[in-house]
Amino acid sequence: MNPIIEKVTQRIIERSKETRAKYLAAMKHAADQGVPRGTLSCGNLAHGWAACNKDDKASLNSLTKANIGIITAYNDMLSAHQPYQSYPDQIKAAVNTVGSVAQVAGGVPAMCDGVTQGQPGMELSLLSREVIAMSTAVGLSHNMFDGTLILGICDKIVPGQLMGALSFGHLPTMFIPAGPMPSGIPNKEKARVRQKFAQGLVGREELLAAESASYHSAGTCTFYGTANSNQLVIELMGLQLPGSSFVPPEGGLRTALTDFASKQVCRLTKQGGNYVPLAEVVDEKAIVNGIVGLLATGGSTNLTMHIVAFARAAGIIVDWNDFSELSAAVPLVARVYPNGQADINHFHAAGGMAYLTKTLLEGGYLHNDVKTCVGEGLDKYTMEPKVIDGELQWVEGPQHSLDEEVLRPVRNPFQENGGLALMEGNLGRGVSKVSAVAIEHRHVKAEAVVIDDQSELQGLFDAGTLNKDCIVVVRGQGPKANGMPELHRLTPILGSLQDKGYHVALVTDGRMSGASGKVPSAIHISPEAIDGGLIGKVQNGDIVELNANTGELTLHVSVEELAKRERYVQKDLNNQWGMGRELFAGLRSQFTAPELGARATKTSDELH
Structure with a gap:
């Protein structure tokens, strides 16, 4: 072994x-x-x-x-x-x-x-x-x-x-x-159409056609x-x-x-x-x-x-x-x-x-x-x-890979380590999927753009305010806050910014799942904002540093300044009701941190 x-x-x-x-x-x-x-x-x-x-x-x-x-x-x-x-x-x-x-x-x-x-x-x-x-x-x-x-x-x-x-x-x-x-249309083509839609270069009809050719x-x-x-x-x-x-x-x-x-x-x-x-x-x-x-x-x-x-x-x-x-x-x-x-x-x-x-x-x-x-x-x-x-x-079974562009032996890997990095620092602990991120994009130090809902990013993109190096901080997306939905709306926008040559990254107490792509990220940040995590105190213009090579996640703001800032308070409580969400309030309040499995149920040893 x-x-x-x-x-x-x-x-x-x-x-x-x-x-x-x-x-x-x-x-x-x-x-x-x-x-x-x-x-x-x-x-x-x-x-x-x-x-x-x-x-x-x-x-x-x-x-x-x-x-x-x-x-x-x-x-x-x-x-x-x-x-x-x-x-x-x-x-x-x-x-x-x-x-x-x-x-x-x-x-x-x-x-x-x-x-x-x-x-x-x-x-x-x-x-x-x-x-x-x-x-x-x-x-x-x-x-x-x-x-x-x-x-x-x-x-x-x-x-x-x-x-x-x-x-x-x-x-x-x-x-x-x-x-x-x-297999449907090539994944690269699907991603390309999604980015063009985010940029306003193609309409909903073209996007739906591409998605339907992929999931078919x-x-x-x-x-x-x-x-x-x-x-x-x-x-x-x-x-x-x-x-x-x-x-x-x-x-x-x-x-x-x-x-x-x-x-x-x-x-x-x-x-x-x-x-x-x-x-x-x-x-x-x-x-x-x-x-x-x-x-x-x-x-x-x-x-x-x-x-x-x-x-x-x-x-x-x-x-x-x-x-x-x-x-x-x-x-x-x-x-x-x-x-x-x-x-x-x-x-x-x-x-x-x-x-x-x-x-x-x-x-x-x-x-x-x-x-x-x-x-x-x-x-x-x-x-x-x-x-x-x-x-x-x-x-x-096969004694060797039949396509080394897809699957390789351990003696000749795509990289010497796995596709996951633990991220930690004064912003908390999270994970980063680095397997799809090019080495030159794994370290970003830039101003924070802070939002409380993924839908806000499209408006900022359309207004041109994201045309810069930046780290998008999406807070209030953890398990207790709103059930930790996946934030896929962010991916095409951030990918478009990266393609323009900007150094961008994502930091969130939410999740991105297996569709996480080429943009560096620190997700599942714990403690989440609603639990008093420092991510809730980040403000627009703060300098944030994400280094997936070293696993460091740092908010470059003094302790004295952070002490003056108020604790995060969830502003939009619409996620507490509608679409059946009110039925799950009790479970949501019981969620553990993501590192503990984001569990809302207990095991037998925890009950004794």
């Missing part, structure tokens, strides 16, 4: 000793109760299988047959989740062939950040992760199930489902992906944002089948993978004779493997919160120092938009997960002594699934 990977892992293990022990004890206690539905009364059971057919009722009455609970995020508005419509019937048929039963235990909400971007509904996005976690728990709380299959892909959905499932960590659990849509069919969006980062991390953690993340939705291979996963989770149940509960798969080493994969590919900054949150649900305490130290050691081996021009289909064609896993293992960056849904170790994750003579098989 790489010594830094080993060092950070051991630190996490030591730090988590008490909370992890409590979690595992709770899961053992749940497992020791025997087959869950064996504890139910006759009335409970009658309700639980009332809608089943005669054969399934007979199987459920036998405690030697497994019952698999399906948690689905299906809706037909999300392109990534639309293929899930037919999955429950397919899963039920597959598990029946191995003498088991499956029931849809429940559905979870699945909102699309792409639809709500810049809209009031976006302020429910991060909060939806907590609702998804709770909805997953509600579905599994019927205690009818011996294993779990989870259908989910996108942004807050997979992390929320995993958080909820970990409360039932005594159950074997697998995720089933559905795959990305075919069923399947996951093809850029390397949070959805595809989720898939990569979950696969490297051993929670879904090797090589299954980026197989297209249509075709025999996707069908075969879904059938195999349905049967495989039955084999992992107590009835299947090879009991592997979720709590044993998601351990400290699996969490580190997920982080390493994220860093090695320049994945979404959202995962700096989500991994912290679902790790905590398993009793594992991870912080941004761990991310930073790992990032310094892990080479960047992939270039996928917004970190390059390729999309996730190009990554898959270049060798994809099989080659990525192989080269990271060879470099000593991944722990191989882990449990997965297909056995011990990650060796099978270096193989590729194929349908041969009508049968699903795993064959030897």
Whole structure:
């Protein structure tokens, strides 16, 4: 093992000793109760299988047959989740062939950040992760199930489902992906049209045509944002089948993978004779493997919160120092938009997960002594699934990259460190996604332009007041303030300024997610403005310095001057109501800082 990977892992293990022990004890206690539905009364059971057919009722009455609970995020508005419509019937048929039963235990909400971007509904996005976690728990709380299959892909959905499932960590659990849509127009062209629209050079009709040519069919969006980062991390953690993340939705291979996963989770149940509960798969080493994969590919900054949150649900305490130290050691081996021009289909064609896993293992960056849904170790994750003579098989994966403009070996990386930097200084702590930022743009020292809403920037741009070196400071965008919506409206404007030759950067207590691009930024700043963070005291014209090379974030204003300034007060309270936001006031007030996972729900150890 790489010594830094080993060092950070051991630190996490030591730090988590008490909370992890409590979690595992709770899961053992749940497992020791025997087959869950064996504890139910006759009335409970009658309700639980009332809608089943005669054969399934007979199987459920036998405690030697497994019952698999399906948690689905299906809706037909999300392109990534639309293929899930037919999955429950397919899963039920597959598990029946191995003498088991499956029931849809429940559905979870699945909102699309792409639809709500810049809209009031976006302020429910991060909060939806907590609702998804709770909805997953509600579905599994019927205690009818011996294993779990989870259908989910996108942004807050997979992390929320995993958080909820970990409360039932005594159950074997697998995720089933559905795959990305075919490639649309080149990402560079999409970005170009967005910038031209921000500049007023093209109209809404041209912009809509470009967006529709990019997001054009069923399947996951093809850029390397949070959805595809989720898939990569979950696969490297051993929670879904090797090589299954980026197989297209249509075709025999996707069908075969879904059938195999349905049967495989039955084999992992107590009835299947090879009991592997979720709590044993998601351990400290699996969490580190997920982080390493994220860093090695320049994945979404959202995962700096989500991994912290679902790790905590398993009793594992991870912080941004761990991310930073790992990032310094892990080479960047992939270039996928917004970190390059390729999309996730190009990554898959270049060798994809099989080659990525192989080269990271060879470099000593991944722990191989882990449990997965297909056995011990990650060796099978270096193989590729194929349908041969009508049968699903795993064959030897690529021995070298098939396109080194997209995916490289660890001995010849795009850069020697990962795509993430910890930013800290008197303005607080945050993260910066540097994998897409050119080296010459990573250090900016300039006057602050302070706004309290992302929509304000367009007016300043149109007026020409941004034609200068500047650091845009967007405050009041943290979890407690307004639910921490993504600030994508800023990207085309800042990108246009950078293209004009100005040195620009972004500092915010909000987030930018996996679509963060070529402009340097410090996001997720904690403490947030509403919690008294210094970001709330920044004024127009203050000198701010962002150095992503050294991780320094400094407000160059004297302590004496800052003491005279009043604490930030949220001026616009419109985000407290409308679009359902009033329903979430209680959850919003409970949010932890982003470094603590931006969690509004508690783990068992925090309640005792």
